[in-house]
Structure formats: structure tokens, C-alpha cells
Amino acid sequence: xxxxxxxxxxxGRLGAKAETKRFDSGKLKASFSIATKDVFKxxxxxxxxxxxxxxxxxxxxxxxVIEKYTxxxxxxxxxxxxxxxxxxxxxxxxxxxxxVVAEEVLLLGEKVTSA
Numbered sequence: 001x002x003x004x005x006x007x008x009x010x011x012g013r014l015g016a017k018a019e020t021k022r023f024d025s026g027k028l029k030a031s032f033s034i035a036t037k038d039v040f041k042x043x044x045x046x047x048x049x050x051x052x053x054x055x056x057x058x059x060x061x062x063x064x065v066i067e068k069y070t071x072x073x074x075x076x077x078x079x080x081x082x083x084x085x086x087x088x089x090x091x092x093x094x095x096x097x098x099x100v101v102a103e104e105v106l107l108l109g110e111k112v113t114s115a
Contacts, residue, residue, distance in 0.1 A: 030063035075109040
């Protein structure tokens with residue numbers, strides 16, 4: 001059960017083309033968000049669709065795949081771990097953010113090309 005600790009698996013669609021940054025060391029980082037959809041029936045028996053957005057960070061090979069083969073609307077599966085970090089905004093206010101660090105990326109569906 002040790003390898004089940006802090007494991008996240010998501011299937012969703014990119015909300016926009018990933019932002020990538022190559023560092024002086026040559027390491028590549030991709031930042032993007034994906035939407036997942038949950039469908040359930042409420043207390044009245046009505047079908048409800050709920051969309052949740054997830055912030056994702058990918059490094060190295062996973063970032064290369066995201067940069068080369070995805071665009072807005074691409075459907076992907078990711079596996080990774082949940083991380084939390086904080087930073088100060090321009091007004092000096094401390095902000096907290098939760099992200100998924102993607103360790104594996106799987107492309108699903110057809111290739112999406114932007115118009």
C-alpha cells in the first residue's frame with residue numbers, strides 16, 4: 001500500500017494550450033489546467049453535470065509530450081502526486097495553490113489542432 005500514498009489519476013481536457021518554459025539547465029516545465037466532469041443525480045433525481053478544474057505541472061519527458069502533442073481541448077490522462085505551495089502576490093499577500101505534478105501522461109482521443 002506504500003505506493004498508493006499521494007497518487008492522483010485524472011482524465012480530462014486541456015482548457016488552453018500548455019504554457020512551457022525551458023530553463024538554462026535544459027529542463028522543460030509545462031503548466032496547464034484540465035477539466036474533469038462528474039455526472040450524478042441530485043435529490044430530485046435530476047441529472048447534474050459538474051466540472052472541476054485542476055492545475056497541472058509536468059517536467060521533462062511528460063512536459064515534452066504535452067508541448068508537442070496537445071492543444072486546447074486535447075483529452076489526456078495523467079498520473080502524479082498532489083502538491084501545495086505558497087507565494088506572495090504583487091501586493092505582498094500570501095497565496096496558496098494546490099497542483100498535481102504529472103509523472104505520466106497518456107494522450108487520449110484524436111489530436112486537436114487549433115484554428
